[in-house]
Amino acid sequence: MAMNWLARLACKAPVPIYPAIGRDALDQVQDWSLDARLQWVRSPRQARILLVAGEMMPDAHPALRRIHDQLPAPAVTLWWRCTPLDELADRAIVVEDIEQLGALACEGYRSLLLNERHGESPLCADKPPAPWEGLGEHGQGGEGMMGGKPYGRPMAMTSDDLRDGLELDPLAFSVGPFWPVLAPGLSAHFVLHGDVVAELDITSMPCPVELPAPFGQALQQPVAIADLEMARARYHLRRLGHSMWINGLESASQAVLRRIPTLQPGDSIEPWRRWLRRLGFFVSAGADKGKLSSDQAERLGGPAARAAGLALDARVHDREYRKLGFEPICRRSGTCRARWQQWLDEAAQSLNLAARADSTGAKTSQTELIESPRGIVQHGRAPEDASSILCDLLPGLEWSEAIATIASLDLAAVAEPADRESS
Amino acid sequence: MTAALLSTIMILATLAAGVYAIAVIDRVCSAAIGTATLGPAAAGGNGVAAITVNAISPNVFLAPIHQAAAWWLAPLHTTEAPDATAWRLAPVLYLTLAAMGLALVPWSETFVPVDLATGIVLWGALEPLATVLIFLHGWSANAHFALLGSYRYVAIGLSYILVSMFVLIGVALPAESLQISAVVASQQELWNVLRQPLGLPLFLIVGLGISFWGPLDFADSSDLAGGTSAESSGRSLLVWQFARMAMLVSFSGIAAAAFLGGPMGPLLPGPVWLILKMLFILVLLMALGRLLPRLSPERFMTLAWVVLLPLAFIDLVWAGLEALS
Numbered sequence: 122m123a124m125n126w127l128a129r130l131a132c133k134a135p136v137p138i139y140p141a142i143g144r145d146a147l148d149q150v151q152d153w154s155l156d157a158r159l160q161w162v163r164s165p166r167q168a169r170i171l172l173v174a175g176e177m178m179p180d181a182h183p184a185l186r187r188i189h190d191q192l193p194a195p196a197v198t199l200w201w202r203c204t205p206l207d208e209l210a211d212r213a214i215v216v217e218d219i220e221q222l223g224a225l226a227c228e229g230y231r232s233l234l235l236n237e238r239h240g241e242s243p244l245c246a247d248k249p250p251a252p253w254e255g256l257g258e259h260g261q262g263g264e265g266m267m268g269g270k271p272y273g274r275p276m277a278m279t280s281d282d283l284r285d286g287l288e289l290d291p292l293a294f295s296v297g298p299f300w301p302v303l304a305p306g307l308s309a310h311f312v313l314h315g316d317v318v319a320e321l322d323i324t325s326m327p328c329p330v331e332l333p334a335p336f337g338q339a340l341q342q343p344v345a346i347a348d349l350e351m352a353r354a355r356y357h358l359r360r361l362g363h364s365m366w367i368n369g370l371e372s373a374s375q376a377v378l379r380r381i382p383t384l385q386p387g388d389s390i391e392p393w394r395r396w397l398r399r400l401g402f403f404v405s406a407g408a409d410k411g412k413l414s415s416d417q418a419e420r421l422g423g424p425a426a427r428a429a430g431l432a433l434d435a436r437v438h439d440r441e442y443r444k445l446g447f448e449p450i451c452r453r454s455g456t457c458r459a460r461w462q463q464w465l466d467e468a469a470q471s472l473n474l475a476a477r478a479d480s481t482g483a484k485t486s487q488t489e490l491i492e493s494p495r496g497i498v499q500h501g502r503a504p505e506d507a508s509s510i511l512c513d514l515l516p517g518l519e520w521s522e523a524i525a526t527i528a529s530l531d532l533a534a535v536a537e538p539a540d541r542e543s544s
Numbered sequence: 545m546t547a548a549l550l551s552t553i554m555i556l557a558t559l560a561a562g563v564y565a566i567a568v569i570d571r572v573c574s575a576a577i578g579t580a581t582l583g584p585a586a587a588g589g590n591g592v593a594a595i596t597v598n599a600i601s602p603n604v605f606l607a608p609i610h611q612a613a614a615w616w617l618a619p620l621h622t623t624e625a626p627d628a629t630a631w632r633l634a635p636v637l638y639l640t641l642a643a644m645g646l647a648l649v650p651w652s653e654t655f656v657p658v659d660l661a662t663g664i665v666l667w668g669a670l671e672p673l674a675t676v677l678i679f680l681h682g683w684s685a686n687a688h689f690a691l692l693g694s695y696r697y698v699a700i701g702l703s704y705i706l707v708s709m710f711v712l713i714g715v716a717l718p719a720e721s722l723q724i725s726a727v728v729a730s731q732q733e734l735w736n737v738l739r740q741p742l743g744l745p746l747f748l749i750v751g752l753g754i755s756f757w758g759p760l761d762f763a764d765s766s767d768l769a770g771g772t773s774a775e776s777s778g779r780s781l782l783v784w785q786f787a788r789m790a791m792l793v794s795f796s797g798i799a800a801a802a803f804l805g806g807p808m809g810p811l812l813p814g815p816v817w818l819i820l821k822m823l824f825i826l827v828l829l830m831a832l833g834r835l836l837p838r839l840s841p842e843r844f845m846t847l848a849w850v851v852l853l854p855l856a857f858i859d860l861v862w863a864g865l866e867a868l869s
Binding site for chain 1: 573575577606607610611616617618619620624689691696699758765766768769770774775776777778835837838839840841
């Protein structure tokens with residue numbers, strides 16, 4: 122009885138849920154993360170429900186199985202816009218419409234708590250990922266006492282330090298591809314000294330992103346500039362919200378995400394900027410790091426390039442934009458702070474442009490070359506994946522600065538709208 | 545015997561009530577920040593926005609209890625080869641430190657659970673011990689994020705603890721004693737918050753540090769998927785979070801005694817004044833925790849050594865001159 126009473130209390134708590142996000146699902150999952158019935162936990166260990174959202178390539182399946190098993194049993198998996206893994210197909214809870222997410226998650230959670238549903242069985246064998254490779258009689262060491270690779274992991278040995286001469290054990294581990302701090306699909310192998318990144322390998326690239334619908338249409342036909350600019354402002358502010366979340370402004374970031382869908386042309390976001398400046402967001406972790414060279418900036422394009430001083434913007438070629446008085450905004454430093462400010466500036470500019478275009482009903486005048494929030498897109502040529510620049514950018518940064526830098530860059534390739542129609 | 549029992553009950557009850565108060569205040573702060581700074585949340589309109597506003601609005605007064613029940617019933621997770629004893633024990637020991645700290649706080653002129661002649665020194669010893677336990681919690685889990693969180697915490701630990709030492713010596717000077725009840729008594733004419741205006745603001749930073757809260761959350765932050773508690777779940781997580789808030793309660797008691805005259809105040813009885821002052825400190829800390837972003841550890845360390853520590857020296861010199869005059 123006592124258990125039942127406790128379980129009923131626990132049912133009223135928000136459902137601890139962890140998202141494993143695949144292709145083209147991030148924005149909607151982010152929107153629905155505001156549902157008060159759900160609590161998006163930072164570590165799969167603290168979740169009872171796994172949400173698998175968006176299309177998963179077969180090469181992501183091993184990682185998906187691992188993340189599934191990282192939830193302490195018993196747990197329930199919800200599937201949205203993706204085919205359940207074969208092992209789980211018979212008991213899969215498929216979310217048809219994302220509006221049902223909250224209700225289904227609550228139901229799954231409740232059934233777990235009241236023991237009406239058994240958890241799913243683990244998908245990976247419970248054994249070390251690699252055998253203990255040692256030469257000694259107890260499996261220790263390679264040569265002598267040192268060396269060897271216990272369970273595929275290098276022994277703790279000091280190595281040359283990057284920073285102050287204090288030699289530390291390198292710590293090697295992988296993160297991703299389902300870590301909400303990174304872009305969906307991005308996984309990387311880090312070697313850290315203390316908390317300083319020494320080496321980085323990108324082991325899988327972020328999933329290509331679909332641009333918001335107006336940008337796809339803009340490549341086919343003239344579209345209303347107001348729609349295009351509103352979509353751009355929302356895109357940039359979403360990224361800003363994510364960076365705020367990473368640097369510890371969790372409630373404020375939620376407030377930003379909540380406000381985004383209701384933005385109207387002509388709204389002012391000046392109070393946001395003032396407020397972020399006063400609280401010190403522009404000096405928070407990583408603000409003066411992650412400086413892009415001009416090559417890197419050119420490769421990335423979009424707001425990241427403009428924040429590093431390159432005035433690359435396809436909108437200047439569009440006469441309708443010129444009529445509206447459009448001029449690209451540029452910053453010089455190319456650091457994380459510059460990119461945060463760039464997002465704010467460009468979002469404010471877009472809201473303004475949208476208001477002006479709304480009153481005249483202006484439409485884009487060219488379809489072969491458009492400026493997407495991720496950079497210039499033209500027929501047959503969309504921005505490509507740029508995640509490899511992290512390998513040059515991150516070594517030498519502290520962990521929090523490295524993570525803030527990753528969050529400030531939009532690295533995923535853009536899926537060409539044509540792809541979408543054919544697939 | 546009865547007095548000891550009464551003290552113990554008093555301390556445990558205060559910790560529990562304090563933790564509950566923190567959980568409520570933090571939720572209120574979180575909700576207030578959204579509406580106060582970015583305008584009202586969208587009502588109606590878009591489906592997503594509507595559901596956030598109209599969803600069974602979680603009652604802030606019951607939410608902490610629901611959350612605790614959820615953690616209590618959640619399955620316990622273990623890692624591949626943890627130092628199991630240390631991992632389970634660290635949250636409990638951290639909670640014990642919080643209880644020890646709270647025991648030093650005087651509730652009235654006559655009722656002080658533990659009135660040590662060296663109370664300030666004991667509190668000063670609890671701060672580095674907390675660092676040890678936070679490190680133990682992260683290290684013993686045997687996982688990379690937990691280890692990184694504890695590395696980072698140890699790296700910044702000394703920089704805020706030093707500030708705390710100087711600020712507390714500052715309040716001991718006018719009292720000419722290291723006894724916390726004497727520090728309270730020395731504020732009969734003027735509270736230390738006015739007598740040493742730098743003291744309380746500097747000490748608040750210590751409070752955020754010792755409970756790794758808000759801008760000083762280097763141990764359990766989002767960029768480490770929860771840091772030292774990234775591998776914790778269920779009851780273990782419940783005790784850890786409880787202990788962390790209990791440490792804040794304990795800190796608020798010490799801060800109220802050292803700077804706000806503890807139980808002193810007109811009309812109302814002493815314990816009521818103390819509780820009001822502790823709540824005031826907690827509201828300040830929760831608001832700071834929600835409002836300020838996290839600096840990088842290196843930048844915070846620079847700030848602590850280059851700005852905060854010299855300010856703590858000035859505070860001490862100020863206190864010394866004031867005591868001489």
